[in-house]
Amino acid sequence: MDTCKRCFILSLVFFMVFFEDLGTNVHGFQGEEQIETTVEDFLDHSPHFTTTQGMYDVEEVADDDDDWQMVQAKGNQFVVNGQPFYVNGFNTYWLMVFAADQSTRGKVSELFQQASSVGLTVCRTWAFNDGQWRALQKSPSVYDEEVFKALDFVVSEAKKYKIRLILSLVNNWNAYGGKAQYVKWGNASGLNLTSDDEFFSHPALRSYYKSHVKAVLNRVNTFTNITYKNDPTIFAWELMNEPRCTSDPSGDTLQSWIAEMAAYVKSLDAKHMVEIGLEGFYGPSAPARTQFNPNSYATQVGTDFIRNHQALGVDFASVHIYADSWISPTISDAHLEFTKSWMEAHIEDAEKYLGMPVIFSEFGVSRKDPGYNSSYRDTLINTVYKTLLNSTKKGGSGAGSLLWQLFPDGTDYMDDGYAIVLAKSPSTSNLISLHSTRVAIFNSRCSWKCRWGCRKKNSLEKFLYRDDL
Numbered sequence: 001m002d003t004c005k006r007c008f009i010l011s012l013v014f015f016m017v018f019f020e021d022l023g024t025n026v027h028g029f030q031g032e033e034q035i036e037t038t039v040e041d042f043l044d045h046s047p048h049f050t051t052t053q054g055m056y057d058v059e060e061v062a063d064d065d066d067d068w069q070m071v072q073a074k075g076n077q078f079v080v081n082g083q084p085f086y087v088n089g090f091n092t093y094w095l096m097v098f099a100a101d102q103s104t105r106g107k108v109s110e111l112f113q114q115a116s117s118v119g120l121t122v123c124r125t126w127a128f129n130d131g132q133w134r135a136l137q138k139s140p141s142v143y144d145e146e147v148f149k150a151l152d153f154v155v156s157e158a159k160k161y162k163i164r165l166i167l168s169l170v171n172n173w174n175a176y177g178g179k180a181q182y183v184k185w186g187n188a189s190g191l192n193l194t195s196d197d198e199f200f201s202h203p204a205l206r207s208y209y210k211s212h213v214k215a216v217l218n219r220v221n222t223f224t225n226i227t228y229k230n231d232p233t234i235f236a237w238e239l240m241n242e243p244r245c246t247s248d249p250s251g252d253t254l255q256s257w258i259a260e261m262a263a264y265v266k267s268l269d270a271k272h273m274v275e276i277g278l279e280g281f282y283g284p285s286a287p288a289r290t291q292f293n294p295n296s297y298a299t300q301v302g303t304d305f306i307r308n309h310q311a312l313g314v315d316f317a318s319v320h321i322y323a324d325s326w327i328s329p330t331i332s333d334a335h336l337e338f339t340k341s342w343m344e345a346h347i348e349d350a351e352k353y354l355g356m357p358v359i360f361s362e363f364g365v366s367r368k369d370p371g372y373n374s375s376y377r378d379t380l381i382n383t384v385y386k387t388l389l390n391s392t393k394k395g396g397s398g399a400g401s402l403l404w405q406l407f408p409d410g411t412d413y414m415d416d417g418y419a420i421v422l423a424k425s426p427s428t429s430n431l432i433s434l435h436s437t438r439v440a441i442f443n444s445r446c447s448w449k450c451r452w453g454c455r456k457k458n459s460l461e462k463f464l465y466r467d468d469l
Contacts, residue, residue, distance in 0.1 A: 070232045070271055071164065073315040076350070076397040078357055084443050086392060087400025088436045089122030090115060091362060092407065093168075094414060096126060099150035099157075100134050108154055110408040112161040114422050118429055119436025122235050123158060124361055124402050127151060127167035127216050130177025131184070137177070140185050140208045143215065149222050155233055156223035164235035166361070166402075167228075168277060169213055172242045179240075182208055197247040197302075200257040210264055213237075217268045229269035236273040237265055242320065243277060245302030251283045254302045255311070262313030273315035275359070280305050280319030280346055292345040294326035294338060305346070309354050316356050316399065319346045321363035321384070330370040336383050339363075343387045343398070350397035357399030360384060364404040366417030378427055385435045392442060400439075403432070 071080045078085040092111055098104040115123065129136040129147065136147045158165050171178035179199035186193050186205050199205050217229040217237070228234060239261050245254040258276055265274050282289040283304030290299050309317045321342060323335035343360060350358040363384055365377050384401050391398025407419040422429040
């Protein structure tokens, strides 16, 4: 969609809100509730913006490469083409593995289509599978070309639906290999390693990891012929999924690894952003902030939110939110209170100490939790979205969130309890879509604020920020 079309659409949105502010609107009703209906009706009937079939018409946008440029971090915000880029996104970690099998490859396209239909713009997924079934990296620097082509397909398909990717490069956990597999490779080569945490400290294992980073970043996509490190489809590189180094609670070992690897990624690719993949636990460098940790153990896992993100080469902060894992599996209002305070603390730190955006890159609630119901899940999602909008309203560092996790229909056997299938969850789907609409409008505000000024800003903010999402 070109800038003129976007300005025209947003001007019409503003026009409708303008009339509501005078006590009427295009439908002839009054009151705050009608603002949402008016804007939603307009978006649904626009050939470019929709809420029932997607934030953008995919066919219209797919050929519009002028806007498909790198996202960058600038102060507290992400920006693309000089405009803010606040994120409403999701996780689906297994896309490469599904794409490696022709019988399941179609589920990748199906997922991206459904995510696009509710306006989601960023997906976080694995760019690793080390030494396991259908492995990408079969042994250090030895790759399965067919699996690499599957990752190529994921990247090219994401671009088709205008979804950007956060690609994670290794796992802290054993699933899909992780740091334990690197230790196994090291021992197989004659090293005498006794702890999985030696992944972070042993020079040989560091070199294994760097070789993998180099292979992925320099990969030329067989579908698009674009080198990964030059592809705007990639939102950012993630150093590791949920790194922990419990053998060194001081945090020094992990800090050294982060500093080295962030600098290494930047040496290969200065264009893309880098994030660590942390859960967000506070450590020894900020003892006053450890009160926000969900439990005392969180202080002992070798991570240190503020210190870790001060490493050169790290562009934005990542935080995960799992009250049902960290506090108690039985859901309660205490989980919602924790979620809000956890988010607000990290947004404050990102503003005060880091000067960078923060993404809450995993959050959700499991259907397996005692006391679970879909209404509670919607309330939790609502809490995350409202907290982010409160930051957005103030120009803060709360830059977006990624649901854990979105699934297409027919993939229930991969479900860990957190999966959201949009077709089976209409209330959740509507909630996601509404937040995407708000984010899309806010991201485009600089296109029209010069024309309208702030004269009717408060009216639009009734739609953007009203409490009852």
